[in-house]
Amino acid sequence: MSADYLHHLLxxxxxxxxxxTIAILSLVFRExxxxxxxxxxxxxxxxxxxxxxxxxxxxxxxxWDPMVGGGEWIWILAxxxxxxxxGVYTKKFAWMARLIFGLYFGLAxxxxxxxxxxxxxxQIRASFKPLIAHGAVTAAMAVNNWIFVIILICVLVxxxxxxxxxxAVIKRSASAGRVMLMIAFGAIFGSTIMIREALLIDRIxxxxxxxxxxxxxxx
Amino acid sequence: xxxxxxxxxxxxxxxxxxxxxxxxxxxxxxxxxxxxPIIPGQQSKDAFNAVVKAANTPGSKFMLVSGWxxxxxxxxxxxxxxxxxxxxxxxxxxxxxxxxxxxxPQLMDNIETSLAQKYGYVYGxxxxxxxxxxxxxxxxxxxxxxMKGTLKTDWHSKPLETFPxxxxxxxxxxxxxxxxxxxxxxLDAWLGLVVQKYHxxxxxxxxxxxxxxxxxxxxxxxxxxIVIGVKGAGDYETLLGVKMQGTQVxxxxxxxxxxxxxxxxxxxxxxxxxxxxxxxxxxxxxxGQS
Amino acid sequence: xxxxxxxxxxxIFVAVLSIIILYKIVTAQRGKPPTIRRIAxxxxxxxxxxxxxxxxxxxxxxxxxxxxxxxxxxxxxIFGYIGRSVARFGNRTILAVADPQLVGVGEEVIRDAxxxxxxxELFNAEDVRFLSDRQFAFASGVAGVIEREKVAASFLMGxxxxxxxxxxxxxxxxxxxxxxxxxxxxxxxxxIATCDYVLLGDEFYAASAYLSKNxxxxxxxxxxxxxxxxxxxxxxxxxxxxxxxxxLPAGHVHDLLQRxxxxxxx
Numbered sequence: 093m094s095a096d097y098l099h100h101l102l103x104x105x106x107x108x109x110x111x112x113t114i115a116i117l118s119l120v121f122r123e124x125x126x127x128x129x130x131x132x133x134x135x136x137x138x139x140x141x142x143x144x145x146x147x148x149x150x151x152x153x154x155x156w157d158p159m160v161g162g163g164e165w166i167w168i169l170a171x172x173x174x175x176x177x178x179g180v181y182t183k184k185f186a187w188m189a190r191l192i193f194g195l196y197f198g199l200a201x202x203x204x205x206x207x208x209x210x211x212x213x214x215q216i217r218a219s220f221k222p223l224i225a226h227g228a229v230t231a232a233m234a235v236n237n238w239i240f241v242i243i244l245i246c247v248l249v250x251x252x253x254x255x256x257x258x259x260a261v262i263k264r265s266a267s268a269g270r271v272m273l274m275i276a277f278g279a280i281f282g283s284t285i286m287i288r289e290a291l292l293i294d295r296i297x298x299x300x301x302x303x304x305x306x307x308x309x310x311x
Numbered sequence: 312x313x314x315x316x317x318x319x320x321x322x323x324x325x326x327x328x329x330x331x332x333x334x335x336x337x338x339x340x341x342x343x344x345x346x347x348p349i350i351p352g353q354q355s356k357d358a359f360n361a362v363v364k365a366a367n368t369p370g371s372k373f374m375l376v377s378g379w380x381x382x383x384x385x386x387x388x389x390x391x392x393x394x395x396x397x398x399x400x401x402x403x404x405x406x407x408x409x410x411x412x413x414x415x416p417q418l419m420d421n422i423e424t425s426l427a428q429k430y431g432y433v434y435g436x437x438x439x440x441x442x443x444x445x446x447x448x449x450x451x452x453x454x455x456x457x458m459k460g461t462l463k464t465d466w467h468s469k470p471l472e473t474f475p476x477x478x479x480x481x482x483x484x485x486x487x488x489x490x491x492x493x494x495x496x497x498l499d500a501w502l503g504l505v506v507q508k509y510h511x512x513x514x515x516x517x518x519x520x521x522x523x524x525x526x527x528x529x530x531x532x533x534x535x536x537i538v539i540g541v542k543g544a545g546d547y548e549t550l551l552g553v554k555m556q557g558t559q560v561x562x563x564x565x566x567x568x569x570x571x572x573x574x575x576x577x578x579x580x581x582x583x584x585x586x587x588x589x590x591x592x593x594x595x596x597x598x599g600q601s
Numbered sequence: 602x603x604x605x606x607x608x609x610x611x612x613i614f615v616a617v618l619s620i621i622i623l624y625k626i627v628t629a630q631r632g633k634p635p636t637i638r639r640i641a642x643x644x645x646x647x648x649x650x651x652x653x654x655x656x657x658x659x660x661x662x663x664x665x666x667x668x669x670x671x672x673x674x675x676x677x678x679i680f681g682y683i684g685r686s687v688a689r690f691g692n693r694t695i696l697a698v699a700d701p702q703l704v705g706v707g708e709e710v711i712r713d714a715x716x717x718x719x720x721x722e723l724f725n726a727e728d729v730r731f732l733s734d735r736q737f738a739f740a741s742g743v744a745g746v747i748e749r750e751k752v753a754a755s756f757l758m759g760x761x762x763x764x765x766x767x768x769x770x771x772x773x774x775x776x777x778x779x780x781x782x783x784x785x786x787x788x789x790x791x792x793i794a795t796c797d798y799v800l801l802g803d804e805f806y807a808a809s810a811y812l813s814k815n816x817x818x819x820x821x822x823x824x825x826x827x828x829x830x831x832x833x834x835x836x837x838x839x840x841x842x843x844x845x846x847x848x849l850p851a852g853h854v855h856d857l858l859q860r861x862x863x864x865x866x867x
Contacts, residue, residue: 294386
C-alpha cells in the first residue's frame with residue numbers, strides 16, 4: 093500500500109463520507125451504536141445546513157441585501173409578517189399566526205385554479221378516445237382505448253364517497269377499479285425499485301471507486 | 312413437501328440477500344468487462360428527439376434546465392444531468408439553470424464546469440446559472456411573462472442584463488424547451504403554471520420513483536418525453552454514443568433486477584405452496600375426524 | 602385565470618366545478634351536513650390503536666414531509682381522532698414532523714386530544730419532535746425512533762416521497778401495525794407492500810372528513826363527488842363524440858361533435 097494511496101484513503105472528506113455511509117447502511121443488519129451516532133450527526137448536520145442556507149441562500153440575498161444594500165426598505169415589512177408565524181406557540185398571539193397562515197393558503201389557493209385548468213383539462217380532452225376501428229384508428233388502438241375507458245370509469249366509481257355502493261353494478265365496478273389500481277401499483281412498484289438500487293449503487297461506487305479506487309469512474 | 316420448506320422460501324434471511332446484492336453490485340462496478348447492452352426505451356428516445364427538435368426550431372434556442380435535486384438523489388439525477396447537458400452542449404444550445412434546492416446550484420455548477428471545459432462553453436455567453444429560487448410557484452408564475460424581472464441576478468448576484476446569453480430571453484416565449492430534472496413532484500408546477508401558455512416543449516427527467524407521475528401527461532402530449540432515472544440516463548448516453556455514469560450503473564441495475572424477479576418468484580412459490588399444504592393438512596384432519 | 606380569455610370554455614368548466622363544490626360546502630355549513638360512506642380503512646386505525654395498547658408500546662404518527670400543506674393538515678385531523686383514542690387508553694403518542702411549522706400545530710392537536718379525553722397529564726410535549734427538513738435525514742430519524750421506541754403502531758399519513766419505503770420497511774421489521782395514507786400515488790405501492798392497511802388517494806381526504814365530521818370537509822367531499830360525476834359524463838360524451846367524428850361524414854352533426862370536443866382543447 094503506497095503512501096499516496098494511504099494519504100488518499102485518509103482524506104477527511106472521503107474517510108468521513110465512507111464511515112458515515114457504512115454506519116448508516118449497517119442498520120439493515122441491526123440497530124447499533126455506530127448507526128445511532130451517525131444518525132444524530134446526519135440530523136445535526138442537516139439542521140445546521142438548513143439554518144446556514146436559510147441565511148446565505150434565502151434571507152441574505154432575497155431580503156437583507158435588497159433592503160440594506162439596494163435601498164428597498166419596504167422589505168422591512170417582511171420581518172413582522174414572518175414573526176407572526178411564531179404566534180402559534182402562544183395562546184395570546186395565536187390569532188396572528190392564523191392571519192398569516194390564512195394569507196399564505198389564500199395565495200396558494202388562487203394558483204390552484206390555474207393549475208387545475210392547465211394540468212387536468214388536457215387530460216380530460218385526451219380521454220376522448222374513439223372506441224371503433226375505422227380509418228386511422230387500428231383494431232389494436234381501439235382495444236387499447238376500450239381498456240382505457242373501462243379502467244377510467246371503474247376507478248372513478250371506486251372513489252365515490254357520497255353514496256353507499258349497494259347496487260351490484262356499482263359494487264362490481266368499484267371492485268374492478270380497486271383491482272386495476274392494484275395492478276397499476278404493482279407496475280409502479282416495479283419501476284420505482286430502480287431508484288432504491290440506483291442510490292445504493294451510487295453509494296457503493298463512492299466506496300469502491302472514489303474512496304478505495306478499485307475501479308475508474310466513467311465520465 | 313414439508314410445510315417448513317414453503318415457509319423457508321418465504322422468509323429467506325434478508326441479511327443474506329443484502330450480502331448477495333452488495334457482491335453483485337460491487338462486481339459489476341469494479342470489473343469493467345462486465346457490461347450488458349443498453350437498448351434505449353421509447354420514452355428516452357422521445358425526450359432525445361424533443362430536445363433535437365427544439366434545438367432546430369427557428370427563433371430562440373435558449374433552453375431552461377430546472378433542478379430540484381440535492382446530494383440525496385445524486386445517484387440518479389447526476390448522471391441524468393450530465394447526459395442532458397452533454398447533449399445541449401453538443402447541439403450548441405444556450406441554456407440557463409434554475410435551481411429549487413439550496414444544494415442544487417453548486418451541484419449543477421460542478422457538472423456545467425467540467426462539461427464546459429470539454430465543449431468550449433463559456434459562462435455568461437453560452438450558459439448561465441440563475442441560482443436557488445426560494446418560492447417555486449411564485450418564481451414559475453413570474454418567468455412566464457418577465458424572466459429578468461423575476462430572477463434578477465445569477466447565482467453570483469450579477470444582474471442578468473450583463474450576460475450576453477440573456478440578451479434576447481425575456482419570458483417563457485423565448486424558451487425553446489424546458490427540461491426538468493427532479494426527485495420531487497414538480498410536474499404540477501411546471502405544467503400548471505408555465506408551459507401550457509405557449510405550449511413550450513417540456514421534457515421530464517425524474518428519478519424513477521416519480522416517473523409514473525409523468526405517464527398520463529405523456530399520453531396526453533403535455534410532456535414531450537421522459538428520461539426515467541439512471542436507466543434513462545444510460546439510454547440517453549447510448550443515444551449520444553458516449554459511456555458515462557448511466558452506462559456504468561446500468562449493468563449493476565439489470566443484475567439486481569434479475570435477482571429481485573427471481574426472489575419474487577421464489578417467495579410466491581413458497582406462499583402458494585404453504586397455502587396448499589395447509590389446505591391439504593386441514594382436509595386430511597377433517598377426514599381423520601369423520 | 603391568466604388564460605381564461607383564450608379558453609373561455611375551460612374557464613366556464615372550471616367555474617362550474619368550483620360552484621358545485623362551493624354549493625355543497627355552503628349547504629353543509631348551513632343545514633344538515635351530508636353523510637359519506639365509512640371508509641374500510643378506518644377499522645384498521647381502531648385495530649392498530651387497540652393492539653398498541655395491549656402491547657403497552659407507543660404509537661408513532663408522521664404527517665409526511667410536505668411541510669404545512671393540505672395533506673399535512675388532513676393528516677393532523679386524523680391524528681386528532683387517533684390521539685383521543687390513544688389518550689382514552691392511557692397510551693403514549695409520538696409525532697415526528699419534518700417541518701418546524703408543524704411542531705406548534707402538532708403540539709396543539711395532540712394536547713387537545715389528550716385534554717378532551719380527560720388525560721391532559723399524559724401529554725408530553727417532547728413527544729412532538731421536529732427531526733429534520735432534509736428528506737433522508739428525516740427518514741433516518743424516523744427509522745431511529747421506530748427502532749429505539751419499538752413502536753407498536755405507526756400511522757404514516759400525508760405527502761411522502763422517496764423516504765416512504767425506508768420508514769415503512771423499518772416499521773414492518775419491528776412488527777408495528779402500520780396504516781398509511783398519501784396523496785402521492787407513486788408512494789402507494791411501497792405502502793401497500795409494507796403496511797397493514799393503506800387508504801388510497803381520495804380515501805385519505807374522505808377519512809379525514811368522516812372522522813372530524815367537519816361540515817366544510819364533508820361538503821367538500823360530496824361536492825367533489827358531484828364534480829367527478831360531471832367529469833365522468835363529459836368523458837363519456839367526449840368518447841362518443843370521438844367515435845362519431847371518426848365514423849360520420851363531414852356535415853352538421855360531425856361539426857357539432859368536433860366542436861364539443863374542442864371545448865376542452867387547451
